[in-house]
Amino acid sequence: MKIFKxxxxxxxxxxxxxxxxxxxxxxxxxxxxxxxxxxTLVNHQNGSDVVTMxxxxxxxxxxxEPVITVSGPLAAGTSYAGSIVWLxxxxxxxxxxxxxxxxxxxxxxxxxxxxxxxxxxVYMDFDGDGNPLGTQFVLAPLGTGSGSVTITLIHEPTKxxxxxxxxxxxxxIQTSFAVTVE
Amino acid sequence: MNFIIKILSFLLIIPLYxxxxxxxxCEYKLSIQVIxxxxxxxLSNATVEINELGVMGTTxxxxxxxxxxxxxxxxxxxxxxxxxxSSTQSIDIKKDTxxxxxxxxxxxxxxxxxxxxxxxxxxxxxxxxxxxxxxxxDYNSRTLGEVLKTVTGVSSLNSGSYLSxxxxxxxxxxxxxxxxxxxxxxxxxxxxxxAPSLDINSIDKISIIKGAxxxxxxxxxxxxxxxxxxxxEKLLDTIYGNATTNLQSNGxxxxxxxxxxxxxxxxxxxxxxxxxxxxxxxxxxNYVMTNTGFSEHNLSLKAGLNRIDYGFDIYYxxxxxxxxxxxxxxxxxxxxxxxxxxxxxPHIIEDFSYDINIPRQxxxxxxxxxxxxxxFDFGKLSMRYDFQSxxxxxxxxxxxxxxxxxxxxxxxxxxIAFDLESKFxxxxxxxxxxSARYQKNFPDPATGVKRIIPDxxxxxxxxxxxxxxxxxxxxxxxxxxxxxxSHIDAYKYYRTxxxxxxxxxxxxxxxxxxxxxxxxxxxxxxxxxxxSSNLGIKYSINNSENIFFNYSMSSxxxxxxxxxxxxxxxxSARIEIxxxxxxxxxxxxxxxxxxxxxxxxxxxxxxxxxxxxNFIYMIPVDLMxxxxxxxxxxxxxxxxxxxxxFDLKYDRQYFTNFFVGxxxxxxxxYERANNKPLINMPPVNFKNQxxxxxxxxxxxxxxxxxxxxxxxxxxxNNNFEVFIxxxxxxxTLDTSTPPGAYHLFNFASSIGFKAENGGNYKVNLxxxxxxxxxxxxxxxxxxxxxxxxxxxxxxxVSYNY
Numbered sequence: 001m002k003i004f005k006x007x008x009x010x011x012x013x014x015x016x017x018x019x020x021x022x023x024x025x026x027x028x029x030x031x032x033x034x035x036x037x038x039x040t041l042v043n044h045q046n047g048s049d050v051v052t053m054x055x056x057x058x059x060x061x062x063x064x065e066p067v068i069t070v071s072g073p074l075a076a077g078t079s080y081a082g083s084i085v086w087l088x089x090x091x092x093x094x095x096x097x098x099x100x101x102x103x104x105x106x107x108x109x110x111x112x113x114x115x116x117x118x119x120x121x122v123y124m125d126f127d128g129d130g131n132p133l134g135t136q137f138v139l140a141p142l143g144t145g146s147g148s149v150t151i152t153l154i155h156e157p158t159k160x161x162x163x164x165x166x167x168x169x170x171x172x173i174q175t176s177f178a179v180t181v182e
Numbered sequence: 183m184n185f186i187i188k189i190l191s192f193l194l195i196i197p198l199y200x201x202x203x204x205x206x207x208c209e210y211k212l213s214i215q216v217i218x219x220x221x222x223x224x225l226s227n228a229t230v231e232i233n234e235l236g237v238m239g240t241t242x243x244x245x246x247x248x249x250x251x252x253x254x255x256x257x258x259x260x261x262x263x264x265x266x267x268s269s270t271q272s273i274d275i276k277k278d279t280x281x282x283x284x285x286x287x288x289x290x291x292x293x294x295x296x297x298x299x300x301x302x303x304x305x306x307x308x309x310x311x312x313x314x315x316x317x318x319x320d321y322n323s324r325t326l327g328e329v330l331k332t333v334t335g336v337s338s339l340n341s342g343s344y345l346s347x348x349x350x351x352x353x354x355x356x357x358x359x360x361x362x363x364x365x366x367x368x369x370x371x372x373x374x375x376x377a378p379s380l381d382i383n384s385i386d387k388i389s390i391i392k393g394a395x396x397x398x399x400x401x402x403x404x405x406x407x408x409x410x411x412x413x414x415e416k417l418l419d420t421i422y423g424n425a426t427t428n429l430q431s432n433g434x435x436x437x438x439x440x441x442x443x444x445x446x447x448x449x450x451x452x453x454x455x456x457x458x459x460x461x462x463x464x465x466x467x468n469y470v471m472t473n474t475g476f477s478e479h480n481l482s483l484k485a486g487l488n489r490i491d492y493g494f495d496i497y498y499x500x501x502x503x504x505x506x507x508x509x510x511x512x513x514x515x516x517x518x519x520x521x522x523x524x525x526x527x528p529h530i531i532e533d534f535s536y537d538i539n540i541p542r543q544x545x546x547x548x549x550x551x552x553x554x555x556x557x558f559d560f561g562k563l564s565m566r567y568d569f570q571s572x573x574x575x576x577x578x579x580x581x582x583x584x585x586x587x588x589x590x591x592x593x594x595x596x597x598i599a600f601d602l603e604s605k606f607x608x609x610x611x612x613x614x615x616x617s618a619r620y621q622k623n624f625p626d627p628a629t630g631v632k633r634i635i636p637d638x639x640x641x642x643x644x645x646x647x648x649x650x651x652x653x654x655x656x657x658x659x660x661x662x663x664x665x666x667x668s669h670i671d672a673y674k675y676y677r678t679x680x681x682x683x684x685x686x687x688x689x690x691x692x693x694x695x696x697x698x699x700x701x702x703x704x705x706x707x708x709x710x711x712x713x714s715s716n717l718g719i720k721y722s723i724n725n726s727e728n729i730f731f732n733y734s735m736s737s738x739x740x741x742x743x744x745x746x747x748x749x750x751x752x753x754s755a756r757i758e759i760x761x762x763x764x765x766x767x768x769x770x771x772x773x774x775x776x777x778x779x780x781x782x783x784x785x786x787x788x789x790x791x792x793x794x795x796n797f798i799y800m801i802p803v804d805l806m807x808x809x810x811x812x813x814x815x816x817x818x819x820x821x822x823x824x825x826x827x828f829d830l831k832y833d834r835q836y837f838t839n840f841f842v843g844x845x846x847x848x849x850x851x852y853e854r855a856n857n858k859p860l861i862n863m864p865p866v867n868f869k870n871q872x873x874x875x876x877x878x879x880x881x882x883x884x885x886x887x888x889x890x891x892x893x894x895x896x897x898x899n900n901n902f903e904v905f906i907x908x909x910x911x912x913x914t915l916d917t918s919t920p921p922g923a924y925h926l927f928n929f930a931s932s933i934g935f936k937a938e939n940g941g942n943y944k945v946n947l948x949x950x951x952x953x954x955x956x957x958x959x960x961x962x963x964x965x966x967x968x969x970x971x972x973x974x975x976x977x978x979v980s981y982n983y
């Protein structure tokens with residue numbers, strides 16, 4: 001019976017463990033989420049013609065869908081200086097994810113494509129190896145009409161590559177914006 | 183004064199006279215019953231001698247002997263029996279006396295009893311599939327999931343080459359309970375990419391009970407129970423052990439494992455065991471599966487005292503591994519998976535390497551058990567306390583220089599249990615017990631990633647009782663019932679948008695602690711009361727044929743993933759949503775088994791039907807856009823389901839040394855309401871084996887195995903059309919269609935040598951996937967990204983002493 005006496009000594013163990021404090025766990029700082037992508041396009045011929053395209057999904061993977069807005073039509077016969085900013089607005093204040101992507105420029109690349117209306121895209125920034133990155137670019141509408149512009153940020157693509165189809169990697173961000181060229 | 187002294191003397195002396203007067207009568211009767219220490223049964227033909235008087239008697243059939251006309255005295259009795267160690271003890275006779283004397287069987291006898299108790303089934307009416315020590319030795323470089331697949335009707339659900347978890351009759355994860363040396367393994371088993379934290383080298387025997395709960399351990403085993411045990415220590419002054427080394431070509435690695443046991447005839451023993459394994463990248467016939475290597479180190483210690491009527495032991499085990507996950511299985515969105523399926527081979531293939539890079543899992547599991555037992559007249563009472571700490575870290579490819587894990591869970595479990603096993607004269611047994619458990623899950627917030635499983639505390643309390651009896655020589659009956667109570671107290675941050683979208687704000691307003699805007703802190707609390715039961719009948723047709731029928735009802739409360747999942751599950755690139763309003767899942771399993779074995783052949787036929795109410799499973803509901811792209815949106819649902827199937831195993835010896843073996847198994851599972859097939863049901867498989875042994879050449883054994891796995895033709899269609907914005911088209915996300923049938927050949931051989939010092943060596947050579955076939959496996963979660971392993975040559979040398 002001695003054994004049992006010793007074994008029973010284990011019981012306080014159990015109670016000790018049970019008597020943890022009942023405090024709620026601390027909230028998690030969700031660091032890697034991208035809630036917002038803002039593409040700013042400035043007309044090379046008219047600095048006051050600025051078109052902003054934005055997708056914003058403040059609940060991340062929650063059930064609310066992203067809100068996609070395009071501020072106005074693009075003008076034909078000119079080109080636009082484009083720049084992209086990514087934010088994590090779940091953090092307060094919002095965290096600028098662009099900085100991280102610039103730091104790891106060799107592990108990222110932005111891909112551009114358009115359907116329905118002709119567009120030309122030219123990379124204006126490059127990583128340390130001279131391969132395109134795409135946070136800065138030039139967009140030139142090739143005709144008029146309406147269609148969409150898709151912007152895709154790939155994490156860990158093969159660099160250099162011949163385009164999105166062969167780049168591999170995985171998609172961090174992909175959004176299509178409905179655009180009109182007048 | 184004198185008068186007083188006289189009176190006092192008189193008062194003092196009188197009792198002496200009286201006493202003396204009685205003693206002079208010499209009319210006392212001494213009844214002795216001699217019983218067996220081990221089983222408490224009476225020993226007949228034992229001799230009992232009263233040394234002082236030289237009187238001797240022999241016990242009758244009931245172990246009784248009576249001596250009469252004894253005087254008041256103290257006598258020395260010598261009790262002896264041909265099967266037992268003689269015992270001498272003194273006995274006081276003051277009146278008619280009855281005394282029970284227990285005799286310990288001789289050591290050799292004891293050994294046999296130990297062996298019998300080792301082979302004792304967990305139930306007399308449930309058919310148990312056993313995996314012997316020999317098979318475990320042959321598979322010692324593998325995982326538990328791989329070893330269990332040698333049993334008909336058991337398959338494994340894999341995530342890559344090494345990570346595999348057992349599937350019994352089509353069910354897995356929380357529906358399969360694993361008992362390691364009497365302790366229920368608590369290791370985040372809900373996750374289908376979580377393998378059981380158990381080193382097969384620490385185990386000497388595995389029993390698999392399909393489709394039924396072993397009520398002593400659990401009531402929620404809707405799929406079945408796996409009982410892993412190390413063998414009981416011998417009661418001899420001896421040292422024994424084993425050392426095994428193995429090497430394999432695929433993965434270019436191997437392992438070493440050793441165990442050492444020291445036992446004493448006085449019952450004290452200790453045992454040490456350790457395993458190291460290291461593998462690099464595995465390879466398909468055509469390419470290297472980059473980042474699939476692993477390293478594992480395990481340790482177990484056991485010490486204790488084993489006596490026939492009491493004993494105790496302390497057991498500690500550590501299981502720890504680092505496991506690479508196929509580099510290319512990292513998919514972010516539906517389109518990534520479409521691309522992977524289209525490519526057919528992984529998009530990242532590097533040269534062979536031993537590196538275990540990200541993504542990877544790092545697991546450590548500690549188990550400490552204290553156990554004691556004592557035999558009483560009413561039965562064997564045992565008490566157990568165990569503590570488990572499971573630490574799981576999952577590292578994902580992350581942006582920035584984040585090397586922290588993306589998932590970091592610590593699960594601590596304390597449990598305490600009291601069990602009673604009683605034998606009755608009419609060849610029946612009663613087992614009963616009571617247990618309590620406390621569990622705490624802690625997801626570390628330092629990950630910077632939303633918690634998949636919340637902080638929770640769980641309190642369990644259980645009672646069970648199982649009674650078995652035999653009506654006659656041929657009929658056995660077992661009936662059992664178990665009650666489980668669980669209280670879950672969780673803290674979880676829900677996305678406020680989800681909390682409202684699922685109407686939880688109206689259903690569970692009492693859970694809300696604080697609305698923080700984006701998130702809502704909640705404190706969900708649940709109580710579950712579950713009843714499970716079991717009724718089994720075994721009919722022994724004759725010495726070699728048995729029929730088993732079993733009905734078992736198991737009740738499983740929803741696991742934390744089913745209750746609380748909420749959001750993007752990165753490793754499966756889908757959004758998974760649990761449900762707070764789930765009830766317990768109730769399984770009604772009927773099984774009928776016929777078993778026949780003689781010297782030449784053995785046949786096992788097993789059929790089962792499992793009717794599961796409130797079966798919890800996931801279905802894809804929709805596609806969900808996020809900033810990151812489009813994700814399939816999967817929800818846990820609760821629907822009634824049914825599973826049925828049939829397993830057959832037949833082995834036959836044809837000539838003296840020629841053996842042929844066949845195994846066949848088929849399982850079907852459907853939703854009851856609409857007959858929609860269940861996902862991940864193992865396809866039909868058919869295994870055949872021929873082997874020839876040469877006893878004259880050191881027991882050389884050669885065998886060829888063929889394994890044909892059919893294409894799973896019944897599966898739910900969970901495909902989606904996904905819009906590809908860059909191409910302005912739709913593509914099918916086909917995660918449902920199973921891969922084709924495949925046929926594999928394996929070669930196995932073994933040879934044994936006696937060493938001069940009395941030990942023996944065994945050398946095994948095994949070649950798996952002999953023809954180096956390129957194939958995919960429906961039950962591999964990573965089948966969208968990769969094929970299975972190519973040819974693998976394994977050599978192992980083991981030395982037993």
